[in-house]
Amino acid sequence: MINLELPKKLKASANQAHQVAAEIFRPISRKYDLAEHAYPKELDTMAAMVEGLNDSGKGAAGAALGRGDEPKVIGNVNGGNMSSLMNVIETCWGDVGLTLAIPYQGLGNSAIAAVATDEQLERFGKVWASMAITEPGFGSDSAAVTTTAVLDGDEYVLNGEKIFVTAGERSTHIVVWATVDKTKGRAAIKSFVVPRDAPGLSVARLEHKLGIKASDTAVLLLQDCRIPRDNLLGTPEVNVEKGFAGVMQTFDNTRPIVAGMAVGLGRAALEELRSILSDAGVEISYDTPAYNQHAAAAEFLQLEADWEAAYLLALRATWMADNKKPNSLEASMSKAKAGRTGTAISLKAVELAGTLGYSERPLLEKWARDSKILDIFEGTQQIQQLIVARRLLGKSSAELK
Numbered sequence: 001m002i003n004l005e006l007p008k009k010l011k012a013s014a015n016q017a018h019q020v021a022a023e024i025f026r027p028i029s030r031k032y033d034l035a036e037h038a039y040p041k042e043l044d045t046m047a048a049m050v051e052g053l054n055d056s057g058k059g060a061a062g063a064a065l066g067r068g069d070e071p072k073v074i075g076n077v078n079g080g081n082m083s084s085l086m087n088v089i090e091t092c093w094g095d096v097g098l099t100l101a102i103p104y105q106g107l108g109n110s111a112i113a114a115v116a117t118d119e120q121l122e123r124f125g126k127v128w129a130s131m132a133i134t135e136p137g138f139g140s141d142s143a144a145v146t147t148t149a150v151l152d153g154d155e156y157v158l159n160g161e162k163i164f165v166t167a168g169e170r171s172t173h174i175v176v177w178a179t180v181d182k183t184k185g186r187a188a189i190k191s192f193v194v195p196r197d198a199p200g201l202s203v204a205r206l207e208h209k210l211g212i213k214a215s216d217t218a219v220l221l222l223q224d225c226r227i228p229r230d231n232l233l234g235t236p237e238v239n240v241e242k243g244f245a246g247v248m249q250t251f252d253n254t255r256p257i258v259a260g261m262a263v264g265l266g267r268a269a270l271e272e273l274r275s276i277l278s279d280a281g282v283e284i285s286y287d288t289p290a291y292n293q294h295a296a297a298a299e300f301l302q303l304e305a306d307w308e309a310a311y312l313l314a315l316r317a318t319w320m321a322d323n324k325k326p327n328s329l330e331a332s333m334s335k336a337k338a339g340r341t342g343t344a345i346s347l348k349a350v351e352l353a354g355t356l357g358y359s360e361r362p363l364l365e366k367w368a369r370d371s372k373i374l375d376i377f378e379g380t381q382q383i384q385q386l387i388v389a390r391r392l393l394g395k396s397s398a399e400l401k
Contacts, residue, residue, distance in 0.1 A: 006086065006313065007078055014086040020046065021094025026363075029095040032214035033366050035205050038168065040214055042103055060268040079322040081253065085260040085314060096370045097214030106167045106398070107131040107378075108175035110257070111191055111250040115234040117256030130171035131250075132162035132194075133218055140383040142248070143186040143397075147222060149178040151229060156192060158200070158225040164377070168218025169203050172196050172311055175233070176222065184238050191233040191250070201223030211369035222293065232314035249280040252327050255335040255378050256317040262342030263314055266307045269367050273300065273349040276356060296352050303345045310338040336384035339375035 006014070019109040024042055032040050091099040099105075108129025116124060138144035147160025158178055165174065174194045181188040194201055216292065229236075282294045290298040313334040320327035346368040350357040357364045375381055392398050 004312075008170040010078060010083055010086050013083055014090050017087040017090035018093070020345045021091050024096030025098045029098065029214075029313040029366065030360070032098065034213075037211040037216055039216075040098055043098065043102055045104060076319070076321070077154065077322045081256070081321040082315075084257060085318045088257055088260040089264040092261040093268045094264075095214065095388045096374070097212035097267055100166055100212060100215035103170075105107060105127040106171050106239070106255070107254055108171065108173065108193075110253045111175040111231040112193065112233065114250045114253050115191060117234065120193075120230070120233060124173065127173045128171045128195075129173040129175050129193065130165050130167040132165045132168070132174050132176045134160060134162065134164045136163055143189065145177050145179050145189050146182075148182070149175065149176040149180050149192055149232075150284055151180070152226075154229050155226045156229055156232065158192065158194065158227065160222050161204075162222070164207065165218045165220050166215055166377070168220055169206060169216045174201070174220065180236070181238060184379065185367050188238045192227060193231045193233060193260060193319060194222070194225060194227050198225050198227055210372060211366070212373055215365065227262070239371070251378060252331045255331040255384075256314050256321065256327075258374055258378045259310065259314040259317070259334040259338035262338035262371065263307070263311050265367055265371055265374065266310065266338075268343045269346045269349040269364060269371075270300070270304060270307060272305075272362055272364055273352060276353045276362070299348060299352060303348055306341045307345060310334070312338050332379070332384040332387040332391075335378060336381055336388065339384075340381060342371045343368075343375050 003315045023045070026157045028040060028042055032038060080330075082101075088099060091102070104126065106129045109127075111131055112124050112129055133142055133145070135144075135146060137146060147158060147162065149156045149158050158176060160176075160178060162168075162174075162176065168174065173196060176194050178192055179187055179188045180190055198240065202221045202223070204221050207217040207219070207245040209217055232348070277284065277296055277300065282296050284297045284300055285293060286301075290301050293301075313330070317327050317330040317334040320330055346364070349362050350368050353362070353364055356362065359365070379387070386400070391399065393400065
């Protein structure tokens, strides 16, 4: 039998994350939505707390995720991944953009956790690392990387352009996907840790976006950018048979976390909607069939059921990661379901709240704008469904496109 009750050790950090969301994020949410690209200085007060959480493997996307450094436990393990999921649900209940702007909590940290050697984890375990994958010529097809990394003595020389890099201007390091040999296809794609001050790295511009305006989204240029050769994450060997499973393993960690972001935002929208409906005299009952209730109440019950399914899928994918079980299928399922559900809940909440929902008085319209990115980055809805189909049918990427 599956026990879905959270252990006490997870509740403590999740409660702390909820206090951050309620006391810091919610009060400044609208402020930084209107002041796009302005750095939320209020987050500086969280630096010490975040470092402490990372040291214990409980960060929102900390470098301890997915590592085998948890104590040996017989039976179920709830480690860094599960703790991070619980924390990110709470912080995104407060604000998704501000969650993405938390210092030292970049998506690149999860890449470091997934494929770094122990020595690299020692060097990069406490940096603020963003992730640079997407390029002007491709979005969801991660195998289409054209940025190159050429070995020159003891250094790699990187050339290319990366777009839509979350925290691309503020982070201290960037994890860049580049190919070491274009003739060998996706197997030659590797991850490189590029320090902010590396010669040849520059920020071309910041993007103006639909949502998550508190988070900086940058275009980065790599022009003869030189980094030490041991900044290549994992092994430098190109294994054609294995493909680029090593770098793709990053997504097995990050996709359930993104699902958690959508779960947190969806819960916020549901709570706000329920309050608005209650004030309008709409009663929501769990004892009466939906078809015998107010139409808005019936809609709410359906949204809540979808939210519950998304939450449970995220829990499963994250638990599998902590227990070292292959979770590529489940990670994509959780991301697909939660991304779609978060968008559906927030948009329907705006609709059911009427003119109030469309105004800037509550945060509903902001959450609706923020939600869409959670259905896009870390792989779109279509990409997740394609991965799920491949896993279920036993097809390779070449056989099912």
